[in-house]
Amino acid sequence: FGGRPQVITGVADRCAAILQCGYPGEEGGTAVADVLTGRVNPSGKLCLSYPKTESTDPICYNRSLTQDTERVLYPFGHGLSYTEFRYADLRLAVTADAVEVAFELTNVGRMAGAEVVQLYLSPADGQPLKPIGLKAFERVFLEPGQTKTVRFVLDYDLFAYYDVTDRLWHIDAGRYTIRIGRSSADRPLQGDVTLTAVRAPVRRRSVYFAR
Numbered sequence: 064f065g066g067r068p069q070v071i072t073g074v075a076d077r078c079a080a081i082l083q084c085g086y087p088g089e090e091g092g093t094a095v096a097d098v099l100t101g102r103v104n105p106s107g108k109l110c111l112s113y114p115k116t117e118s119t120d121p122i123c124y125n126r127s128l129t130q131d132t133e134r135v136l137y138p139f140g141h142g143l144s145y146t147e148f149r150y151a152d153l154r155l156a157v158t159a160d161a162v163e164v165a166f167e168l169t170n171v172g173r174m175a176g177a178e179v180v181q182l183y184l185s186p187a188d189g190q191p192l193k194p195i196g197l198k199a200f201e202r203v204f205l206e207p208g209q210t211k212t213v214r215f216v217l218d219y220d221l222f223a224y225y226d227v228t229d230r231l232w233h234i235d236a237g238r239y240t241i242r243i244g245r246s247s248a249d250r251p252l253q254g255d256v257t258l259t260a261v262r263a264p265v266r267r268r269s270v271y272f273a274r
Contacts (some may be wrong), residue, residue, distance in 0.1 A: 064091075068122075072136055080143060083109070096246070101145060103227050104176035106202065108142035108246065124247035125196040140181050140197070140246035145173030146207070148246060150180075153252040162256050164215040167244060170205035177204040180213055180243060182273065184221065187238035187255055198274030217241075219261060219272035231264035 064084050075081060082105070087094055097103040112122045115136045122131070124139035149169045156163040168180060182199035199215045222239060223232040238257045246249030 066120060067201050068111050070136075072115050072121040075136060083107075085207065094136045098202040101174075104145045106142065106144060106177040106179060108140045108179045108181075109137055110139070112121055112247075113137040119239070135248070138246050138248035141177075142179070142246070144172075144178070146170055146174045147176040148172075148176075148205070148245070150251045151243075153243065153254050153258050155254045157242060157256050157258070160219055162217040162219075162241070164199075164217065164241060164254055166213055166242070167210055168203055168213050170207055174205070177202050178245070179203075181246065181250075182215055182217075183242045183244075183247065183250060184217070185240050185242070187240045189261050193228045210269045216274040218270040218274070219258070221273060221274055222258060222261075223265075223268055226264075229264065231266055232268050233264045234258070234261040236261055 083150035152167045153167045184198045185195040243252040
């Protein structure tokens with residue numbers, strides 16, 4: 064139980080699995096029992112990263128394209144299930160004002176469950192001002208053996224970065240990498256898109272979430 068990252072390396076080394084409950088309230092005991100007995104298939108994901116050791120250094124998934132395996136025990140977005148999901152067939156299409164994303168998600172296990180799919184965006188050229196981060200997510204429920212097509216629409220505003228010198232949001236032409244997966248460190252699908260024509264800088268964005 065707890066609402067902040069904890070150093071649980073010693074516990075993790077001796078456990079088959081760990082159930083992180085946050086602050087579940089009066090019905091927390093019932094929820095824990097349902098998960099441990101298999102009545103409910105867990106599908107939660109971490110909203111922060113768990114460190115391996117005590118440190119004052121920040122551990123943020125969007126500070127780097129690669130996970131620091133020496134410092135991170137469980138990455139942002141991590142979460143297990145009683146079943147397994149397969150990601151396949153990523154398709155990317157650039158339109159006049161958005162990037163359309165589609166892929167296939169399959170429950171390859173023997174128990175029904177939900178997967179929280181996550182889409183991460185980063186500049187392919189590695190420029191530090193451009194966006195690195197979670198831009199879309201969706202909880203998808205699947206029966207055993209079932210496949211669904213998952214779709215996202217990323218408006219160009221989601222490619223914007225804030226420039227402190229002119230205090231404007233910029234969307235640069237260039238190549239961007241889209242990664243999709245189970246967590247910020249486990250992203251089996253990856254593809255690049257190229258923006259060629261973008262709008263002039265604006266003081267305020269109009270779109271904040273993927274469709």
